[in-house]
Amino acid sequence: MVSSKSKLAEVLEKREQEIATGWLERQTSSLKRLSGAEQQEVTRQSREFLKAVKTAAAGDGADTSSQSWTPVREFLTDLSAVRAKSGYTSSETASFIFSMKQPLFEALRQELGHNPEALAAETWRATELLDSLGLLTTESFQKTREEVISRQQQELLELSTPVVQLWDGILALPLIGTLDSARTQVVMQNLLDAIVKTRSDFAIIDITGVPVVDTLVAQHLLKTVAAARLMGAECMISGIRPQIAQTIIHLGVDLSDVITKATLADAFRLTLGRAGYSMVREQKRSAEN
Amino acid sequence: MDRIPILKMGEYLLITIQVDMHDRLAITLQEDLSDQIVKHRSHGVLIDISTLEMVDSFIGRMLGSIASMARLLDAETVVVGMQPAVAITLVELGLSLTGVRTALDVEKGMVVLQTALSKARRNGAPGAKV
Amino acid sequence: MLRVLKSESFPIRTSEDIVIVRQAVRTQAVSLGFNLVDQTKLVTASSELARNTLDYGGGGDARLEVLQNEQRAGLRVIFDDQGPGIPDIEQALSDGYTSGGGLGLGLGGAKRLSHEFEISSKPGAGTRVSLLRWK
Numbered sequence: 001m002v003s004s005k006s007k008l009a010e011v012l013e014k015r016e017q018e019i020a021t022g023w024l025e026r027q028t029s030s031l032k033r034l035s036g037a038e039q040q041e042v043t044r045q046s047r048e049f050l051k052a053v054k055t056a057a058a059g060d061g062a063d064t065s066s067q068s069w070t071p072v073r074e075f076l077t078d079l080s081a082v083r084a085k086s087g088y089t090s091s092e093t094a095s096f097i098f099s100m101k102q103p104l105f106e107a108l109r110q111e112l113g114h115n116p117e118a119l120a121a122e123t124w125r126a127t128e129l130l131d132s133l134g135l136l137t138t139e140s141f142q143k144t145r146e147e148v149i150s151r152q153q154q155e156l157l158e159l160s161t162p163v164v165q166l167w168d169g170i171l172a173l174p175l176i177g178t179l180d181s182a183r184t185q186v187v188m189q190n191l192l193d194a195i196v197k198t199r200s201d202f203a204i205i206d207i208t209g210v211p212v213v214d215t216l217v218a219q220h221l222l223k224t225v226a227a228a229r230l231m232g233a234e235c236m237i238s239g240i241r242p243q244i245a246q247t248i249i250h251l252g253v254d255l256s257d258v259i260t261k262a263t264l265a266d267a268f269r270l271t272l273g274r275a276g277y278s279m280v281r282e283q284k285r286s287a288e289n
Numbered sequence: 290m291d292r293i294p295i296l297k298m299g300e301y302l303l304i305t306i307q308v309d310m311h312d313r314l315a316i317t318l319q320e321d322l323s324d325q326i327v328k329h330r331s332h333g334v335l336i337d338i339s340t341l342e343m344v345d346s347f348i349g350r351m352l353g354s355i356a357s358m359a360r361l362l363d364a365e366t367v368v369v370g371m372q373p374a375v376a377i378t379l380v381e382l383g384l385s386l387t388g389v390r391t392a393l394d395v396e397k398g399m400v401v402l403q404t405a406l407s408k409a410r411r412n413g414a415p416g417a418k419v
Numbered sequence: 420m421l422r423v424l425k426s427e428s429f430p431i432r433t434s435e436d437i438v439i440v441r442q443a444v445r446t447q448a449v450s451l452g453f454n455l456v457d458q459t460k461l462v463t464a465s466s467e468l469a470r471n472t473l474d475y476g477g478g479g480d481a482r483l484e485v486l487q488n489e490q491r492a493g494l495r496v497i498f499d500d501q502g503p504g505i506p507d508i509e510q511a512l513s514d515g516y517t518s519g520g521g522l523g524l525g526l527g528g529a530k531r532l533s534h535e536f537e538i539s540s541k542p543g544a545g546t547r548v549s550l551l552r553w554k
Contacts, residue, residue, distance in 0.1 A: 185377070189456065192373035199393060223380045230376040232369070232392035232401075309441065311434035343441065343459055345466040346525055374459040382463060382528040 007112070007122050008129075009058040012050070015107035020050055022103025030095045031088075045096075049075060057129075064132045073136060080140035085148065093141050097134040101127070161187050163194040170202045170271050171195065171233075172264065176209035184220040188227050195233045202271040203228050206264045208239030218253040225258050234274075236260065238267035293318050295325045301333035301402060302326065302364075303395065307340045315351045319358060326362045333402035334359050335395055339370025349384045356389050365405045366390065369398040424492075425485040431498075432478045437469045440481045444496060447483055451492055453554055461494060464532040464550050467525035468498045476500025476546055486551070493534075497549040505540040512538075 012019065024046055028034060034042065052072045059068030076097075083093040104126055112119040161183065164172045171194055173187065191203060205224065207213065213221075225235040236259040240248075248255060261267040272279070293314065296303045302325055304318070322334065336352065338344065344352075356366040367390040371379075379386070390405065392398035427447075429440050444465045448458040465481070472479040479500030486493040505511050512527050526548070530536040533550035540546035 185456065188377050188380075189373065192376060195393065196373060199397070201397075226385070227373075227376045227380045230371050230379060230386065230391050231373065232397055309438040311438060313434070342445075343462045343466060345463050345470070346528060347466070347470055374455045377456050378459045378463050378532065381460065381531055382467075383531060384528065 007118065008125060009054060011104075011107055011111050011122070012054045012057055014111065016050060016054065019100070019103045019107050020046060022106065023050075023100045026099035026102060027095065030099055031092055045079060049079075049096075064129060064136075072133070076133060076137050077140040080137045081144040084141045084144035090138060090141050094134050094137050097130055097137055101130055104130070157183060157186050161190050163190050165194075165198055165200070166204070166268055167272065167275070167277070169198070169200045169275055170204070170268070171198065171200045172204045172206060172268075174206045174209065174264070178212065179210055179217045179220050181216075181220065184223065187220075188224050191224065191228060192231055195228060195231045201233055202275060203233050203235045204264060204267040204271065205235060205237050206239040206267075207237060207244070208241070208264070210239075213244045213247055215251050215253060218248065218251070218255070222255070222258070234259075234271075236267045236271065238262070238264045292321065295321055297325075297329055297331075298335070300331060301335055301399065302329065302331045303335045303337065305337040305340075310348055310351065315347075319351075319355060322355060323358055323362060326359060326364050332364050332406055333399075334364055334366045335398045335402070336366065336368045337370050337395060338368060338375075339372070339394070341375065342372065344371070344375050344379055344384075346382070346384055349379070349386055352386065352389050365402055365409070367392050367398040367401045367405075369394050421486060421488045423484050424487050425483075427483045429481045429483070430478075431469055431472045431480055431500075434473070437466060437473060440469045440496075441466050443483060444494070447485065448494055451485065451494060451554055453494070453552070457552060457554075460532040461496070461550075461552050464529040465496050467529045468496070468548050468550065471525045471548070472498045472500045472502075472546075476502030478502075479545075491554050493551055493553040495535075495549060495551040497547065499545065499547050501545040504542040504544055504546055505538075506542050508538055508540060 024043060027042060027046065028039065031042075049072070052075055056064075056069045056072050059066075063069070064073070079096065080093050083096075105123055108119060108122050108126060112122055160176060161173070164174065166172045171191070173191055175187070177183075179187070191205075194200065195203065205221065207221070210217065221237060225237070228235040237255070238261040240260050240262055259267075259270070261270065291308065291314070293304060293306060293308075296305075302322070304322065308314070325331070326334070334355070336355065338352075341348070352368055359366045368386075369392045371391060390401055392401045427443065429443060430436055431440065441462050445458060445462050448461045453461065469481055472481070476498075477500060479498060479502070482497045482499070484495040484497070486495055512530060526538070529548070529550055532552075534553050535551040536549070538546070538548045540548075
């Protein structure tokens with residue numbers, strides 16, 4: 001085992017330049033057209049990586065889970081994450097590793113061609129090594145993609161629950177789409193923060209754009225109303241369509257504690273009255289001039 | 290042992306809860322408050338919880354007890370300044386805080402007290418609760 | 420693959436100990452990067468359970484564990500006591516929803532504030548309650 005460990009490292013040392021050149025050629029041919037700057041970056045990364053692999057192989061042979069391979073693993077994890085964020089595909093990212101196979105095998109053949117058993121053993125070891133590194137890049141790539149998607153979902157969630165100030169002390173929350181428990185958390189946070197910021201006494205939650213109101217959605221709405229109340233703001237629900245009203249009765253949901261109105265306009269008129277405003281419509285100027 | 294100070298603010302009393310409440314402190318507070326309500330013939334109590342980063346069922350019960358006790362002494366209570374994160378957590382916890390009025394801050398709290406008291410005076414009964 | 424990255428224990432013998440446990444949970448939640456609402460949920464649930472341990476369990480301890488699985492980190496708090504135990508766990512969990520005080524609200528409420536909640540108790544053999552929130 002000791003002799004085979006040193007062979008890989010030895011070959012990498014002796015044939016580094018050849019391997020690097022062959023590898024770079026294959027990389028650039030498998031990636032989409034690279035700009036000059038990108039080309040330089042790939043070259044730099046490849047050289048750095050090859051050095052790291054050389055050092056690791058000299059330490060612990062081909063066991064990529066061991067301590068001496070940590071710098072290599074970290075390098076690959078970072079590289080994959082960057083590529084995932086930059087729009088590379090999974091294959092393009094993994095090709096960083098896999099395109100090293102052919103030049104590496106070629107170098108092994110040149111060094112160990114006289115000893116078929118050793119060549120076979122080393123080629124197998126090299127394949128295992130590169131396969132496990134290739135899998136690592138794919139895993140890291142996927143993880144980064146998932147993080148990006150999750151972050152975008154969160155942003156979308158926040159954007160889709162705006163709080164609008166209708167008047168001094170009167171807020172409106174037009175909900176579009178379904179109201180699940182994750183969204184309810186965001187809705188409550190946005191609403192309560194707005195109540196604090198605008199020192200509002202009233203909030204109107206308009207559910208015209210909520211397609212389905214079942215027991216769960218009703219519970220989420222009631223929670224939101226309760227939370228606003230704890231902040232000293234009175235909450236109303238508007239946009240109750242006839243079908244929704246029927247569903248609510250059928251389900252036995254108790255909304256008796258909340259003021260509900262069919263339209264946002266009705267709710268607005270009511271809150272204006274409660275807030276002490278009255279509106280006067282100016283008489284139209286008749287032909288008196 | 291520290292005591293929670295009770296300030297006189299016009300015709301009302303103001304309590305600011307800033308420290309982590311524990312049992313003895315809560316009991317002492319209720320005793321002190323009932324003394325002060327009677328002494329100053331106050332009809333309104335404001336409890337400022339704006340620095341409390343957490344309200345659990347113990348504190349919730351305490352607030353409820355204070356409100357009930359005050360009502361017996363012909364005073365209305367309003368809890369002000371609940372932090373949004375606390376409100377959201379309370380709602381998930383399932384603590385309804387019925388019997389306790391709430392307002393955004395001391396200024397709005399005083400308006401709530403004034404409204405509640407004038408309504409009670411009109412009805413002729415000591416402070417009707419929402 | 421679930422790993423426990425860190426574990427810290429705190430005794431619960433007095434009211435002041437409850438405050439200490441709350442602060443420890445807050446500190447740990449902050450350093451794990453939980454948002455403010457999630458921090459508050461963790462602290463509040465821990466406060467409920469710590470109080471139960473003291474008031475009904477005759478005292479005990481709380482253990483904070485920082486967990487990590489493939490996707491995310493989590494904070495788990497485990498409460499142990501050698502008290503009389505809970506005869507009817509189902510009832511204890513459900514009572515809290517409507518009643519305003521006592522053992523029920525603490526348990527049911529703490530469960531609603533956690534992602535994962537476990538309770539094991541035998542009359543005469545003490546109680547263990549654990550709550551967990553993932554980031």
